């Protein structure tokens with residue numbers, strides 16, 4: 001086993017993401033929510049760099065964390081219930097989604113900070129490079145300059161099963177259920193297994209901190 005994820009990564013990225021959701025739950029209205037999302041957009045959608053037949057490429061992706069295998073079925077069931085019960089219920093749906101995120105996705109007991117997840121909406125450069133070699137590097141800046149991490153990852157494209165459902169239900173719970181309206185179909189899940197972490201802050205300048 002490569003060992004535990006580094007403390008600075010957990011504090012500055014994983015727990016910071018949790019703090020954003022906690023702040024969303026306490027927000028007094030849409031202005032405050034928009035402000036939070038604006039300030040934290042770099043944390044929510046880091047840059048994913050790939051390399052291969054489509055060239056050296058970089059694109060922002062909405063990334064989240066995978067729950068541990070033993071909680072996956074339970075998490076998928078809960079998300080389905082939230083989506084069913086909260087469909088079209090706007091603000092209430094957002095609150096239920098936020099509670100789920102705190103209970104599962106940003107909870108170290110149930111979630112795996114070294115496995116990130118997204119879904120792949122197009123078959124562009126990122127897709128072509130990943131199909132070729134399954135490697136990606138995620139660049140995360142903790143704004144404004146509190147930290148920076150480089151995650152070197154092995155990527156799986158998953159087109160069915162619980163992981164596929166998890167990635168798409170996460171999206172639906174946050175973006176489809178509140179409005180009660182779907183703008184696009186489900187897409188293949190992207191699962192990023194973090195193999196190495198570098199601290200790219202200006203204090204550390206690229207020191208390897210994991211494994």
Ligand SMILES: Cc1cc2nc3c(=O)[nH]c(=O)nc-3n(C[C@H](O)[C@H](O)[C@H](O)COP(=O)(O)O)c2cc1C
Pocket residue numbers: 045057058059060061062063118119120121122123124125126127
């Ligand atoms: C804020 C933001 C978040 C994005 N999130 C995703 C995502 O989660 N999944 C995805 O497939 N594309 C996402 N995109 C689009 C990709 O960044 C990119 O446009 C797409 O992969 C095509 O570029 P490529 O050919 O370089 O891969 C996002 C774009 C932005 C601006």
